[in-house]
Amino acid sequence: MKNRYCILQKKEGSLIKDYSTSVVVVYLYYLDKIEICLKYLKNIPQKVDVYIITSNVKLKELLEKNCCEFKNIKEIRIKQNRGRDISAMLISAKDIFINYKYVCFIHDKMAKNKDMIPDTEKWVSNMFENMLGSENYINNVLNYMKNNKKVGLMIPPAPYSKNISRWYTNSWLKNYNNTVKLLEMLGCNNVIEYKDYPLAIGNAFWCRSEALKKLYEHNWKYEDFDDEPLKMDGTISHAIERALPYVADDSGYITKVVMNNVWAECFLEEIQDDMIKTFDILSDEYGIRSLTELRNYPKRKKEILEFVGKSKEVYIYGAGDRAKDCVKYLQKLNIHIKGYIVTENLNEPDWIESGKLYSVSSVKNKNISIIIAVSINYQQDILHILKENKFRRIYLF
Template identity: 35%
Template sequence: MDNVRTIRDNEELMYILPDNIVISNNFNGYSSSSVVIIFYLYYLDTVENYLHYIKKVPYEITLYIVTGNELVYEFLQKHISLYRDTEKAETYIIKKKNRGYDVSALLVTCREIILRAKYFCFVHDKKAKDERLKKDVDVWIRNMWSNLVASSEYIYNVLSVFENNEKIGVLTPPEPLGEYISAWYNKEWYGAYTATKKLADSLKLEADIREEFSPITLGTAFWGRTEAVKKIFEKNWIYEDFAEEGRVGMISYAIERIWGYVAQDAGFKIGTVMSVGYISKKILFLQKAMEYTYNALTEAYGLHNIHEVSKLEKIKIRLKGFSQKHKQIYVFGTGQRSEDFIRFANTIDLKIHGFVVSKKSAEMFHDKKVYEISELNKKKDYGVIIAVSTKSIEMITDLLEKHGIKEYVSFLGNN
């Protein structure tokens, strides 16, 4: 059994959907209970930021808005008619016990609602607890909402993915992006692996849950096929299972990460869904992030592309091992690749004793003596690291062999 992340990536279960047209009409319409969309809104000072999404929910789909905040409940009761014709569209505002935030809203408040449905969407508000994270959290909020309920057309397109792919059980927004938030590129569980594994064991899930594979879901914002995740809803959760107001317990963190594994246990797969409007912003962000990253990697390690970065640890091991076999290390070349190697050598404490060229034009390079290759014959117990462009490596190795030099290795060219 493969991990859910491996399956998603290998099978390319990434769906980029338009938000201005319906791309498939293969469904036969939905009853008011077969598809439900649930908003959880808690923060009064930001509640108005989410109200325009109410208009995006098609009238034939039942909308539930849940809150644990009395003031938000009163606000919604007063203003809901401005955003949705409640006489034409089934709309319910539910006040829940103020415990467990969005997680208890999903598993306790809306349990029976979801178990009656074929498909459901759950999405919630969010607020930065640290001011420096506000920009990242705002991007995360846009990630959740614009990739789950971007428009009526988009919602129909998401439902078509389920209808066209009977093995898709969960569709989640992509991993959140951010300058501080690192979930989109690291393999972290953020301290929740043990709790997630414990929850999986209590549910008797048959799924591949390993710490080296980070979870796909990091929250309770997703589209689900009820059949795929009903096992977790069939557990009789109560509000007291969750932390009191103002606190988030480990059980909530575990539940946020469990959805892909619940689906796998039921024989379903998890995919990622994105709107066209969001993906353009994501690409621009990633391009800028890669620019920052590679500038830093080039400055620190002398690496210039993804291939070289992917081989970084192997390069370190190989060059450290080579340098430990010789009392003196000389670098062939005084060009850009040699400049790169100097930076790399500093990161692994590799001492350079000098530089070698076929014909020298200067006596010193970076405060080290430059030798012509013929001068190396006078040295003993030394090794040569070739730091030239890839296209020149073969020529330099032939030159070293011609001069009887057998102890050499390439900086990057043989990786």
């Protein structure tokens, strides 16, 4: 068990005696996202300092008019319109990281097209809810970090939605090599494997500033970042957001994926609904009914193709549900089934084409390929029967 996840209470929390070492840094750019920002700014304890950074002059003016009630906002900074939230974090907010022990960094986000609006809104909700979900929740995050000295970084889950698949697919995309080069440049000694997908996507976090010291103390310049319009993938910005846990690890700290309990409950329910729909499709199309079968699919595919080889006569032993699964499986591999073998009962199920069900004693050709597709409880008995009847080419499905 990797123990990456941490679920904290949203509605209940213990008080913090000293907020003087804690700060929230927010990067904003989009005018129509101000309401979301103000909603979550209200959750920040009044003794926690807040800095807002933007490269949008109009937004800065609007914030100055609408943020008078927030006495803990220390400054609204303007920065160059290059590097977006990443340059805000590493250049404009560099002094903030140096002066505070616990730092929350978060930013707004805009859908790239109309079709992506629901997914992007869900991503934004994920970030803000799991970083600044309530005053009690913020207290719980801070207390957790104070009580767990090895925790250096707390991040929201990678985005999960119908069209943004970062949580359940390889989220390196084009960023494995540039992340490795970035870590080498920073003097980190991590060995990272491509098969180990990055935890951090989206650049929102609570951190112990010491954990990211190698990153923010680098002499970053705005020219280090790609100019607008920013590419969809493969830039230094994409590498930096993925590198965060590795920088923390190199400094001796661990990373936790943190969620508030209310958000986590909805998340788990959605995951289960999606898993049911996914396995309905996998079962109907491939005959795959479990995670074990899904994980074993590449290995089993290779084994079956090698087993069948150039054989012209392939039979399935069985006529039940596992045999039906096996047929679907073999059809995807373009393997034609000659017929179905059973021990003695010759009552053909509706799904088997007439004339293709045979008793084991009626099959005279002993050189055929037989795939046993029955419950595991009966496989060894059937294997024994087939060997007694001089069949040698047998595969257990």
